[in-house]
Amino acid sequence: MKGRTDIVIGVQWGDEGKGRVVDVLAADAGVVVRYQGGANAGHTVVVDNEKYVFHLLPSGILYQGKSCVIGNGVVVDPDTLFEELDGLAARGKKTAKLVVSHAAHIVMPYHKIIDRLAEGARSEGTKIGTTGRGIGPCYADKYERIGIRAEDLVNPEVLRDKLTRTLKIKNDILTKIYGAEPLDFGEIYEKALAWGRRIEPMLGDAFLEIDEAVKSGGNVLFEGAQATLLDIDHGTYPFVTSSSPCAGGACTGSGFGPSRIDRVIGVAKAYCTRVGEGPFPTEENGEAGETLRQKGGEFGATTGRPRRCGWCDLVAVDYAVKVNGLDGIALTKLDVLDEFDEIKICTAYEIDGKIRKTFPSSCAELAKAKPVYETLPGWKCDISKCRSFDELPQAARDYVKYIEDKAETPVVLIGVGAGREDTIRRGL
Template sequence: MANVAVIGAQWGDEGKGKVVDWLASRADIVVRFQGGHNAGHTLVVGNQVYKLSLLPSGVVRGKLGVIGNGVVLDPEHLLSEIAKVTAQGLKVTPENLRIAENVPLILPLHPAIDKAREVARGASAIGTTGRGIGPAYEDKVARRAIRLSDLAEPEVLSHKLDELLLHHNTLLKGLGAPVFEKQVLLDRLLELAPLLLPFSEPVWQLLDEAHHTGKRVLFEGAQAVMLDVDHGTYPYVTSSNTVAGNAAAGSGVGPKQIGYVLGIAKAYTTRVGSGPFPTELKDDTGRLLGERGHEFGTVTGRPRRCGWFDACMVRQAVKVGGVEGLVLTKLDVLDGMKELRICTGYEVDGQVLNRLPASIAAQEKAKPVYEVLTGWSGSTRGARSYAELPAEAVKYVRRIEELVEAPVVLLSTSPDRDDTIMLRDPFAG
């Protein structure tokens, strides 16, 4: 049986939480391999709703959760999240949660810099969540990050804080923001050390052993391909690589161990924050999609921008993300709509393109080229087999498959994890 990697195929918020939860019941280990607590997963289990940002979704199903080295970890947020799910009846201990010893940490100065820079940008703000994700990744690349393993060595930690603050306090002063005192940071990190270090593990070794013993691993991505720092709508992107290829680098396994790549896409399109959005609807239809789909960010609470399904963009995500099969979510949101549209390309300066160009100016000019389909009057909500779907809904799904050049292998028809139509088993490879 193959491992599976799950990634978003749009701009995030596609419903990865439910899908990962559904797949986690059949996996042994669930690994987060990039991002931080700027991404939220909502899991509905019976009458209980779990909102996770850092914890791998598998912990809800009693599976071993792993936070890989490709993640940037906010210790305070992690402990807060553990406390919340503990209050909901879950048990999170080093028995079911392991954290890569080389994972970089988000410190209080990182969100401070994040927010100060957004304020300085004014109208040009890129729409960051202000959680410090970007500055933490910058420190990692600049080789000045504090990593989990550093908490076990106070002298090393003290020296690394000197270097860190030399850079960041200079920047904060320049932005007119308060600076940070080393001793306050050092004292707090040393307080956190005994709480965090029991979870520390050479995760690459753990996953190598899992590979040799035939365990199934589910790699859980955050954000989505079109927010990838290289392949997304730069600079309106996240600060990490969100494509499936990063599941290997972000967890410490070889690329062949990633297994089957599953892309998640909504039956329409949403985006949070700034950046180009060719199929965005600022009319009653857009508002209707937002209301029906309850489109508010899990982490930020910000309303999501809504628009028609963009097959051109998803096809691009399929290609660069290595997607082998697609999960289509929230099909039920389109119930009762007389007419549906799918974007098949973009018109830019009189030329029709079959890709979203890398140029910011071209992205802003891109006008969607639409194909119109007939909607359906029946309900798809809660359907658990293709036979329960209206004929026009099936046609809509089939047309999406043709346009994005990937088969729909799972179809989600409500937030409930069991309201899922499986057309192919991802773990079968």
């Protein structure tokens, strides 16, 4: 008997609530796989009124008896990984088994330093809005074939050889381009060896863990970080992340073939947010935006900085449906809209005086887009206790159905609060 395989991805610019969706769906899965990104992502899970924020650990880590996999497509900051594991242990939490791919690349101290220096050197209008966690520089080293992989941390001679060559390059960059102090080889080498001693029991062939689970009838859940519009290829380049959060990234980032994927679930907020720079057509800078920010708690899980907020953009949702081949949408934070008399929803853009219903491939063109809105009535009541679709007020049901109709994709899960139990499942 073959197990079911699902991918959970973000539909917008991230922060859609993928962590809580994965946490809900992980109850039916044997393995949860994180397949890209690094500690620049923050996935929030609330269980029994306790809040957990995971930057590297898969969101299924709280299910004892299951397996969590950090795939080859992830860049791992060992300090962050160990900090999260130690934090759970300090809270008395027993966790899932953790497997870290031997091929995952390691975020080194020089990656973080160069990340911050490079962002600081960019002029206004060209800043990316990086978190400074070293993610981009680590991926750059991966593709330049000078990166340090998890397997290198447990091989002192290989590590010494690789680090000697790479650190020479990095110190040249630090001193000659940024005028910074060079880094000490011995200090970084000893730190990396210490990482290796701790991570060694976790290392494994991630793709085999996944393959064996599926063959034995277990369900596997692939968890994406960031989101479609931040994808390095399909997002609003250059204001994107350094990896592929789209559904295709789940296959390359884990070693699991695309023909074996059963469903792709896209997570979208009932409104929209963005962190960092880049175009955001439905952004609201006035009272509506501030209400969304405060009611939705829209402050970055990784950086704490306020998120830009605006209305739901169905042009972007339609794009994500097509790029990822979505089978269903998980609509989160519907309850945040409880207080609004009217709710706007973007159905098209006006660009240079022309109406456009498809998402522009050019970031420059998107920056000129003005949203064309439809306005729907609000429901003006608390929906946080609703546990079935029929319990929602008519206006809330109409809002969900409007999104389904325009996206031509069923809404299969609705979030009406932050907790695991604050969920309406429709076909999942």
